[in-house]
Amino acid sequence: MPVGPGDLILGVPVERRRLHSIHSAAIEYRVHPKRLRTLLFAAGLFSDTERDKFNSRLLFNADKHRKLLERIATSMPLTEVEDYLGAGRVNARVLYEHGFIEPLVSAKALGVGDHAFAGDDLDDFLRRLQEGAEEVDAIAPPIFKIVDAARRANRSTAEVVSAILDNRLSWKGRLRTERGFAAIVVDLREVNEVLKDAKFDALPF
Numbered sequence: 001m002p003v004g005p006g007d008l009i010l011g012v013p014v015e016r017r018r019l020h021s022i023h024s025a026a027i028e029y030r031v032h033p034k035r036l037r038t039l040l041f042a043a044g045l046f047s048d049t050e051r052d053k054f055n056s057r058l059l060f061n062a063d064k065h066r067k068l069l070e071r072i073a074t075s076m077p078l079t080e081v082e083d084y085l086g087a088g089r090v091n092a093r094v095l096y097e098h099g100f101i102e103p104l105v106s107a108k109a110l111g112v113g114d115h116a117f118a119g120d121d122l123d124d125f126l127r128r129l130q131e132g133a134e135e136v137d138a139i140a141p142p143i144f145k146i147v148d149a150a151r152r153a154n155r156s157t158a159e160v161v162s163a164i165l166d167n168r169l170s171w172k173g174r175l176r177t178e179r180g181f182a183a184i185v186v187d188l189r190e191v192n193e194v195l196k197d198a199k200f201d202a203l204p205f
Contacts, residue, residue, distance in 0.1 A: 018063070029069050039105055040060075074118055075116040075118050100165070129181065135173070142188040145185050146161060153191045170190065172184060
């Protein structure tokens with residue numbers, strides 16, 4: 001039975017949850033039951049033969065799938081990723097299309113029009129992008145934001161992001177007045193030098 005702490009069985013308090021139903025997991029992780037069911041099926045937690053069962057009859061190991069549930073609880077579509085990363089619509093799609101961020105569950109698996117990205121994956125991307133960046137209050141040429149540097153160097157945004165994540169740039173900064181992707185700045189001179197003969201293969205690392 002999907003019982004956990006706070007429940008009583010024959011008058012005895014339950015100390016540890018062993019099983020979850022979609023209903024109990026939806027309550028604990030604050031995810032809409034229909035969305036949770038869709039994501040769990042798309043993640044392969046249940047077999048096709050179980051797809052037509054009532055939600056209350058679909059039970060699964062609470063401990064074994066805790067991490068998946070935590071990731072689902074923080075998941076979001078690409079339309080929300082753009083704000084979460086501070087990247088904007090165009091750059092969020094560039095980051096996805098070039099593999100810098102990957103969905104927890106794809107739109108194809110979900111059977112809907114958008115993917116589901118886990119928040120901790122997005123946090124990890126930002127951590128790698130910002131790691132070692134020098135904090136700055138303002139910028140002036142030759143220091144530019146990623147998109148502006150790419151345009152002036154006649155390279156793609158993806159190429160500049162790849163150079164940052166591959167540690168091919170010796171310096172990068174982070175604007176205190178911005179957040180996330182929009183806060184990262186680079187030296188245009190170094191971008192020109194590092195990418196002058198580059199053949200970008202769309203692989204982030």
